[in-house]
Amino acid sequence: MAIEGFVAIYIFMLAGFAGFEVISRVPVILHTPLMSGSNFVHGIVVVGAMVVLGHAETVAEQVVGFIAVVLAAGNAVGGYVVTERMLEMFKSKDEQKKGAKE
Amino acid sequence: MNFIVQVSYLLAAVLFILGLKAMSSPKTARKGIIWAGVGMVLATLVTFLHPAVHGVTNYVLIVIGIVVAGGLAWWSGRRVAMTEMPQMVALYNGMGGGAAAAIAGVEMLRALRTLPGDLQNQAQALATDAGISVNAATAALRADGAGSAGVAGALGSDVAILAILGAFIGTVAFSGSLIAWAKLDGRMKRNRLVPAQQLVNLVVFALAVIFGIMTFFTDSLAVVAIFFALGLLFGVFVAVPIGGADMPVIISLFNALTGLAVAFEGYAIGNPAMIIAGTVVGAAGTLLTQLMAKAMNRPITNVMFAGWGTDEGTTSEGPEGEMKDVSAEDAGIMMAYAERVIIVPGYGMAVAQAQHKIWELVELLQDRGVEVKFAIHPVAGRMPGHMNVLLAEAGVPYDMIFDMEDINEEFATTDVAVVIGANDVVNPAARDDPSSPIYGMPILNVDEAENVLVIKRGRGTGFSGVENALFFGENTRMVFGDGQKVAGGMVQAVKGL
Numbered sequence: 003m004a005i006e007g008f009v010a011i012y013i014f015m016l017a018g019f020a021g022f023e024v025i026s027r028v029p030v031i032l033h034t035p036l037m038s039g040s041n042f043v044h045g046i047v048v049v050g051a052m053v054v055l056g057h058a059e060t061v062a063e064q065v066v067g068f069i070a071v072v073l074a075a076g077n078a079v080g081g082y083v084v085t086e087r088m089l090e091m092f093k094s095k096d097e098q099k100k101g102a103k104e
Numbered sequence: 105m106n107f108i109v110q111v112s113y114l115l116a117a118v119l120f121i122l123g124l125k126a127m128s129s130p131k132t133a134r135k136g137i138i139w140a141g142v143g144m145v146l147a148t149l150v151t152f153l154h155p156a157v158h159g160v161t162n163y164v165l166i167v168i169g170i171v172v173a174g175g176l177a178w179w180s181g182r183r184v185a186m187t188e189m190p191q192m193v194a195l196y197n198g199m200g201g202g203a204a205a206a207i208a209g210v211e212m213l214r215a216l217r218t219l220p221g222d223l224q225n226q227a228q229a230l231a232t233d234a235g236i237s238v239n240a241a242t243a244a245l246r247a248d249g250a251g252s253a254g255v256a257g258a259l260g261s262d263v264a265i266l267a268i269l270g271a272f273i274g275t276v277a278f279s280g281s282l283i284a285w286a287k288l289d290g291r292m293k294r295n296r297l298v299p300a301q302q303l304v305n306l307v308v309f310a311l312a313v314i315f316g317i318m319t320f321f322t323d324s325l326a327v328v329a330i331f332f333a334l335g336l337l338f339g340v341f342v343a344v345p346i347g348g349a350d351m352p353v354i355i356s357l358f359n360a361l362t363g364l365a366v367a368f369e370g371y372a373i374g375n376p377a378m379i380i381a382g383t384v385v386g387a388a389g390t391l392l393t394q395l396m397a398k399a400m401n402r403p404i405t406n407v408m409f410a411g412w413g414t415d416e417g418t419t420s421e422g423p424e425g426e427m428k429d430v431s432a433e434d435a436g437i438m439m440a441y442a443e444r445v446i447i448v449p450g451y452g453m454a455v456a457q458a459q460h461k462i463w464e465l466v467e468l469l470q471d472r473g474v475e476v477k478f479a480i481h482p483v484a485g486r487m488p489g490h491m492n493v494l495l496a497e498a499g500v501p502y503d504m505i506f507d508m509e510d511i512n513e514e515f516a517t518t519d520v521a522v523v524i525g526a527n528d529v530v531n532p533a534a535r536d537d538p539s540s541p542i543y544g545m546p547i548l549n550v551d552e553a554e555n556v557l558v559i560k561r562g563r564g565t566g567f568s569g570v571e572n573a574l575f576f577g578e579n580t581r582m583v584f585g586d587g588q589k590v591a592g593g594m595v596q597a598v599k600g601l
Binding site: 013 | 120123137138140154156159163174176178180186189199200202355375379382383386389480492507
């Protein structure tokens with residue numbers, strides 16, 4: 003599917019605004035988890051890697067495509083695990099007490 | 105692209121944005137990553153149905169790649185210690201950049217293979233007639249101005265430009281992030297690879313631009329390969345001179361760059377999910393990078409081009425005076441009889457795994473009615489917010505932890521400020537000494553407290569190699585020793601009262 007030039011520029015622009023807006027009022031305490039979380043989100047590159055490996059027709063393309071899939075899967079899965087572990091710890095005093103009782 | 109794939113990509117993009125939004129508040133943060141995770145799984149699964157994907161070998165390779173790499177990443181992400189999180193983020197981020205560059209690589213290989221049809225036919229005919237190779241015939245036709253040129257001709261100009269840009273950004277983010285990972289992991293200590301690094305960087309960058317433009321027109325694989333190699337080299341050269349407290353900023357910058365590369369490659373292969381998610385990360389990451397640079401009062405250009413503590417000849421005189429030390433037990437008693445205590449933790453505390461003992465100490469002090477707060481500098485640890493994560497791991501509730509702006513005025517009315525494993529972020533030279541490499545960085549005004557206790561492993565300078573006048577201050581007492589043992593000693597002293 004081709005995305006027409008101007009439509010793509012609109013998408014870039016609107017997504018850019020969304021990115022700014024989403025992060026504009028974030029407390030310092032969440033900077034690292036959020037950096038890690040956005041690191042996970044660009045793991046979506048795995049989808050593109052799958053497509054290019056999927057339509058590879060020569061060995062060279064398969065090799066480079068496979069490298070793409072491996073790196074992208076590492077990005078997505080690693081990014082998720084690390085972010086999830088960091089956020090696991092964001093509990094307030096009350097939640098901790100609840101957790102201790104359970 | 106069929107309907108199911110389209111709808112799923114749209115849904116995934118929405119989940120990513122909602123997830124990131126939720127991640128920007130402590131209350132909803134844990135939900136956020138799960139939403140984003142659901143989006144990722146959905147997008148990945150549905151891509152198996154993508155009409156462009158075909159061939160048994162390719163399917164098998166995709167599954168093997170995802171399972172093996174995903175499994176390894178899961179395992180490494182699970183077992184890594186919380187102190188090592190920043191380098192893992194750098195590593196995974198670099199992989200994403202590399203993947204974006206590799207996607208561009210495949211597209212360029214395809215482009216070189218599928219020259220425009222008419223040109224190919226002409227070349228074939230000429231080759232047969234003249235008895236020369238097809239490549240030579242193609243080159244001859246090109247010289248006559250036939251057909252549109254190489255990569256751009258096959259992909260279309262717009263796609264070629266973004267694919268090339270994405271490839272460059274992706275390779276830089278890949279190799280740069282790997283260097284950042286190696287430096288944070290202590291595998292690499294050098295701050296310079298070649299003499300006149302700045303000049304060399306400029307030359308490499310100029311060469312990369314030239315080869316990038318050539319890639320647009322070329323149908324030579326060698327040119328494309330050199331272009332990729334230059335990108336990798338430039339990433340290394342950019343990251344090597346950076347050290348000290350600048351590291352988090354550069355990781356965040358590489359994170360934003362990877363997002364951008366993903367967005368560009370998304371356009372190149374016509375994938376809206378990649379365009380949206382990549383652009384959102386590119387924008388959010390850029391803003392985050394600016395916030396971090398601002399927190400350190402270092403313009404992003406300084407971070408990238410000034411190097412850290414590498415200027416020669418400006419070795420300013422060390423602070424005058426003597427360090428006065430005190431035992432852990434005495435220090436503990438001092439805290440027990442204080443009214444207000446602020447603890448300033450740094451990366452050294454985390455390395456010594458002292459946060460659990462410190463929390464034990466704080467709970468004892470609270471039982472005695474001492475008011476205890478934690479003060480976190482924006483770049484404490486190796487990334488903004490890293491220290492909050494480490495304290496949270498030890499069980500410190502986040503409502504006891506305060507940012508620099510919120511607590512800096514309170515030091516003047518505090519009885520004891522305890523600095524554990526922090527150095528540059530409490531160095532008054534950043535405020536007073538224009539010749540210091542860290543001059544201008546906002547610091548925690550620990551020296552304004554009535555008493556300052558500094559828990560420190562030894563007498564040397566810290567991570568950045570800058571002398572700290574605080575340690576020689578009149579109201580400062582040094583507690584030398586391993587952070588965990590010192591904290592243990594303090595706990596014993598307070599318990600014994």
